[in-house]
Amino acid sequence: MASTADALAAAGRPPKARPIKPRLGRDDLIMRGFMAVIALYLVIAIALPLYAMLSKSFSTYSFDLTAYEFQVSDEVGNFDAPPVSAAALNDELQAVSPEDLSTSSDGRLPATSFFPDFSFRSPVMYKIRGTSADAVYLVGTERFSGTEWREVDSNNFRRVMLRPARDIGFANYVTYFSTPALFQSIENSIFISALSTIITVTLAFGFAYALSRSCMRLKGFFRLVALAPILVPSLLPGIGLVYLFGNQGMIKELLLGESIYGPIGIVIGSVFFTFPHAMIIITTALAISDARLYEAAECLKASRWKIFWTVTVPGARYGLISAAFVVFNLVITDFGLPKVIGGQYNMLAVDIYKQVIGQQNFEMGAVVSVVLLMPALVAFAVDRQVQKKQVALLSARSVPYQPKPNRRFDWLAFGYCGLIAVFIVGLLAVCQYAALIKFWPYDLSLSLKNYAFDLMDGGGWDSYYNSIQMALLTAVAGTAVVFVGAYMVEKTKGFETGRSLFQLLAMLPMAIPGMVLGLAYIFFFNEPANPLNFIYGTMAILVICTVTHFYTVSHLTAVTALKQMDREFESVAASLKQPFYKLFRVVTVPVCLPTILDISIYLFVNAMTTVSAVIFLYSPTTTLASVAVLNMNDAGDIAPAAAMGMMIFYTNAGARLIHLAVSKGVLKRTQAWRFR
Amino acid sequence: MSSYLRIRNLFKNFGDFTALKDISLDIEDGEFVCFLGPSGCGKTTLLRAIAGLDLQSYGSVEQAGRDISDLPVTQRDFGIVFQSYALFPNLTIERNIAFGLENLGKSKAEVGARVTELLDLVNLADQRKKYPAQLSGGQQQRIALARAIATSPGLLLLDEPLSALDAKVRVHLRHQIKELQRKLGVTTIMVTHDQEEALAMADRIVVMNHGVIEQVGTPTEIYREPRSLFVADFIGETNQIHSTVTEPGCLALGRARLRGQTGELAPGQKVVATIRPEDIVPHEPAFREAEDSDSLLEVTVDEMEFLGSFWRSRLTGAALDSEVLYADFSINAVRRLSIDEGKSLTIELPPSRLIAFAAAGSAGETHGEHG
Numbered sequence A: 001m002a003s004t005a006d007a008l009a010a011a012g013r014p015p016k017a018r019p020i021k022p023r024l025g026r027d028d029l030i031m032r033g034f035m036a037v038i039a040l041y042l043v044i045a046i047a048l049p050l051y052a053m054l055s056k057s058f059s060t061y062s063f064d065l066t067a068y069e070f071q072v073s074d075e076v077g078n079f080d081a082p083p084v085s086a087a088a089l090n091d092e093l094q095a096v097s098p099e100d101l102s103t104s105s106d107g108r109l110p111a112t113s114f115f116p117d118f119s120f121r122s123p124v125m126y127k128i129r130g131t132s133a134d135a136v137y138l139v140g141t142e143r144f145s146g147t148e149w150r151e152v153d154s155n156n157f158r159r160v161m162l163r164p165a166r167d168i169g170f171a172n173y174v175t176y177f178s179t180p181a182l183f184q185s186i187e188n189s190i191f192i193s194a195l196s197t198i199i200t201v202t203l204a205f206g207f208a209y210a211l212s213r214s215c216m217r218l219k220g221f222f223r224l225v226a227l228a229p230i231l232v233p234s235l236l237p238g239i240g241l242v243y244l245f246g247n248q249g250m251i252k253e254l255l256l257g258e259s260i261y262g263p264i265g266i267v268i269g270s271v272f273f274t275f276p277h278a279m280i281i282i283t284t285a286l287a288i289s290d291a292r293l294y295e296a297a298e299c300l301k302a303s304r305w306k307i308f309w310t311v312t313v314p315g316a317r318y319g320l321i322s323a324a325f326v327v328f329n330l331v332i333t334d335f336g337l338p339k340v341i342g343g344q345y346n347m348l349a350v351d352i353y354k355q356v357i358g359q360q361n362f363e364m365g366a367v368v369s370v371v372l373l374m375p376a377l378v379a380f381a382v383d384r385q386v387q388k389k390q391v392a393l394l395s396a397r398s399v400p401y402q403p404k405p406n407r408r409f410d411w412l413a414f415g416y417c418g419l420i421a422v423f424i425v426g427l428l429a430v431c432q433y434a435a436l437i438k439f440w441p442y443d444l445s446l447s448l449k450n451y452a453f454d455l456m457d458g459g460g461w462d463s464y465y466n467s468i469q470m471a472l473l474t475a476v477a478g479t480a481v482v483f484v485g486a487y488m489v490e491k492t493k494g495f496e497t498g499r500s501l502f503q504l505l506a507m508l509p510m511a512i513p514g515m516v517l518g519l520a521y522i523f524f525f526n527e528p529a530n531p532l533n534f535i536y537g538t539m540a541i542l543v544i545c546t547v548t549h550f551y552t553v554s555h556l557t558a559v560t561a562l563k564q565m566d567r568e569f570e571s572v573a574a575s576l577k578q579p580f581y582k583l584f585r586v587v588t589v590p591v592c593l594p595t596i597l598d599i600s601i602y603l604f605v606n607a608m609t610t611v612s613a614v615i616f617l618y619s620p621t622t623t624l625a626s627v628a629v630l631n632m633n634d635a636g637d638i639a640p641a642a643a644m645g646m647m648i649f650y651t652n653a654g655a656r657l658i659h660l661a662v663s664k665g666v667l668k669r670t671q672a673w674r675f676r
Numbered sequence B: 001m002s003s004y005l006r007i008r009n010l011f012k013n014f015g016d017f018t019a020l021k022d023i024s025l026d027i028e029d030g031e032f033v034c035f036l037g038p039s040g041c042g043k044t045t046l047l048r049a050i051a052g053l054d055l056q057s058y059g060s061v062e063q064a065g066r067d068i069s070d071l072p073v074t075q076r077d078f079g080i081v082f083q084s085y086a087l088f089p090n091l092t093i094e095r096n097i098a099f100g101l102e103n104l105g106k107s108k109a110e111v112g113a114r115v116t117e118l119l120d121l122v123n124l125a126d127q128r129k130k131y132p133a134q135l136s137g138g139q140q141q142r143i144a145l146a147r148a149i150a151t152s153p154g155l156l157l158l159d160e161p162l163s164a165l166d167a168k169v170r171v172h173l174r175h176q177i178k179e180l181q182r183k184l185g186v187t188t189i190m191v192t193h194d195q196e197e198a199l200a201m202a203d204r205i206v207v208m209n210h211g212v213i214e215q216v217g218t219p220t221e222i223y224r225e226p227r228s229l230f231v232a233d234f235i236g237e238t239n240q241i242h243s244t245v246t247e248p249g250c251l252a253l254g255r256a257r258l259r260g261q262t263g264e265l266a267p268g269q270k271v272v273a274t275i276r277p278e279d280i281v282p283h284e285p286a287f288r289e290a291e292d293s294d295s296l297l298e299v300t301v302d303e304m305e306f307l308g309s310f311w312r313s314r315l316t317g318a319a320l321d322s323e324v325l326y327a328d329f330s331i332n333a334v335r336r337l338s339i340d341e342g343k344s345l346t347i348e349l350p351p352s353r354l355i356a357f358a359a360a361g362s363a364g365e366t367h368g369e370h371g
């Protein structure tokens, strides 16, 4: 008898008992509700648009001439002749060639093509019908379908347009890969990204090494300078390079006759704008390497060179790998820089723009987007794996390294960092200088005429104010959504499936290039049948797109901060019968305030500088500063473009200063508890 | 009359792993109960199931006659103190304590008065404006306690409340907590892996191992009458000697035949005989008492170690074969019998204190040197 009870106990269940199902309290329901709402936001803001784009890339459109029949009357309106199909007419007349039958989703084929002797003044009447229910045609702007005969007079018959039928298949991809001009971009993009990655990571590693391992002076200054490129749009270095090395460049002789428009320009500019990202990651990796290893190596009288290769580099390997993939991803998905300085050199991100804006070929734009998604997804996946490993490393480490003075090495480090600083400050200074002179290179007198943005294409000063409004909205709404979402997913009890689904949705945006996101938004939100269609062309869609684009990093920041909170706070509050939102308001938010401010400044700065995510989505009333830089540059107003770019720089620098001051003030006032 | 807390056939599974197996337990109103067991045996899991923080997979929990098996935390009636204390770092001590009092329809003055009362109760009246980080560990612990009892819950749950503190503070706080509990009369469950703590504080102890309850009893019951080898070994210290049951009440121990508690063990069964070092009574060499001769052993003192209030002695002897016994002799006895290393000695193993357990099962766990 005892043995059966034991067997049941071993099975982990009692005889004939039902498992306990939790009865959900009010808090549980509210929390799940919040999570569901934010998950729904992510579904609408990323999953559905991506799906729309994917399905678009597999859609082909062609006119199906067998689907339409016509009947023509005599002069007095008697329909004696038999009905005849459009296909038969075309076989006879060869009016439309087979190539012209394939078209885009917007394609329209005039019915009159099949009636060479058509005259809109003739008394002849026409009848048209589809042979299947799916055949669609327009009369003027009115849309008809179905197999019923419709009679139109000749004046209206010239306004009858056949509409293409949609087909699912790989045809677009076949076209893409059989057009060398298009798939050449894949090679170009990978080549440029790989080259920029090698250069950036090498330079940034040297810089981070100097910062963490030397006793040189001005470390704080160098760090600040190295972070400056984050504050400008990626296309600004391109403008600086044009002034330095362009056809009338200040020092174009240095290029020995090579053109800056093309790979050289893209690579130099990419190094500029990705440098801070690599530097931050590698500095972190170096900071966590263990001092004890260095002491051991020094005790063994190992040379600095040997220590470097046997201790430093292996210790920072995850940082280096992570930095490489981040830089690769940034370069391959960047649109602004190759647009400004790429010349005839085709890159994937620019191809999307050209297909969509230049040729209105949305399907091909979707195909290029899917192609661009591939390397980005791989880079993203590898980076995530490496990040996990590094976290494991971090917790095991302890004693931070304290460098010792060494005159020769310190001066070497100083010289190296000085050169990098000159490169970064120099490029920004050139932009500012170009913005302030009248007309390079003919009239070098100072003037503010380049700031008269209202006289140029691109939206004028309004675009600057729009940008600030957009960035503020993004910072406020984005931080709220991200932090509340992270809180719910971290602190909701049970509900495992829902939570992992949410985590997945939250990680997705990082893998999606801005151009792809923007294009996906066109497909999804511009669809007339979408009830959310009304936000198309408004400030709201720009804010939603930008929040989504930068969701992942913000989410991870918030999750990290929340993980550091005692996980029993919620239990204590519940045992005291206090609702979770009181705890959230009174404890969670105040304790996490520094993180919340960090997330909002991150969103603000990125909203000010982003081009790729919003280039397809702005409307005449919602032009943005970063887009204005691009458009003014396109229109040949390069100096005003530089001026606007520098306005973004100063605005972001100012925002960072305010952030710093507010953070300090807040810390002092509300975080007294941090100090004993 | 039914008990205050009734747990019936409670199971908890984490995936394939069964953390709690068929737990049934009654706790009376006003009782102080300790869950005692080695780390990982499921004490916290059981406490959290009672609190509703991590619901059990099967089984029922009744509190004060109400079935609370599947109720959310907010609808239960308990206060809780965690190992980490989980004090809100950005709120002052008084706001921490007032946290649960704020939406009960009380006026500010009433809340303030209650906070003062609670601060007096834990002797921290002068700290009310400070932040948790400004207090010592022991003070933080008492604040957490004050916060947990602020709303006068019917049940107080403490998860290793003392284990983060250093030894001296721990002993001091033991008394404070116990006294507070007695004063309030609140039914209390405390989780601990420290047997000394459990023995000192509990009205009753629930000894757990591998997700099952090994024994429930008062500290003296648990200590004097362990019902499994695990309990005998885990609580206090005990000698473990491999032996065989010869007939009911009789054990073959080495070459010796001794009387002991064999319970329902069958003759011929291999068993482990246990006796606590302090239960071994020393006599002069060649001491004989007619009726008790089958509790006596001739041994030699191998080694003696002075442990303050007694001598821990290592005993061997021909009758023991290769087995070793440890005995604690009072300073008095050592002086009276001139016990010394190398000397011979007769020891008495009182039959009521020599307890045999089946050798199988949990016997694989903890054999080892004592002392």
Ligand SMILES: Nc1ncnc2c1ncn2[C@@H]1O[C@H](COP(=O)(O)OP(=O)(O)O)[C@@H](O)[C@H]1O
Pocket: B014, B017, B019, B037, B038, B039, B040, B041, B042, B043, B044, B045, B046
């Ligand atoms: N959330 C969980 N998921 C899986 N296993 C768990 C979880 N919580 C506890 N366990 C396991 O259940 C067992 C009992 O844990 P616990 O109740 O915390 O032990 P303790 O007696 O030390 O308090 C342990 O083996 C532990 O690993």
Ligand SMILES: [Mg+2]
Pocket: B043, B044, B045, B160, B191
């Ligand atoms: Mg525990």
